[in-house]
Amino acid sequence: xxxxxxxxxxxxxxxxxxxxxxxxxxxNERLQAEGVVDQAEGKTEKNYGKVKDAVKDEVGKH
Numbered sequence: 526x527x528x529x530x531x532x533x534x535x536x537x538x539x540x541x542x543x544x545x546x547x548x549x550x551x552x553n554e555r556l557q558a559e560g561v562v563d564q565a566e567g568k569t570e571k572n573y574g575k576v577k578d579a580v581k582d583e584v585g586k587h
Contacts, residue, residue: 530574538567 545560547553 526578528574528578530577531571532574534567534570534572534574536567538564538571541565541567 541560541563543560544563545557548556548558548560
């Protein structure tokens with residue numbers, strides 16, 4: 526089962542990629558930087574969700 530953190534983290538990561546791309550397109554370095562930060566936060570949250578899900582699966586086996 527997919528954890529809610531995986532979903533929201535993935536969405537934030539995608540949003541960050543879009544924000545970074547728009548920043549590059551319009552020449553806005555701050556927007557680009559915010560996009561990079563959003564991507565990192567999204568990846569972290571997504572990975573947290575994966576770990577949390579894996580732990581639940583392992584605990585459920587025992």
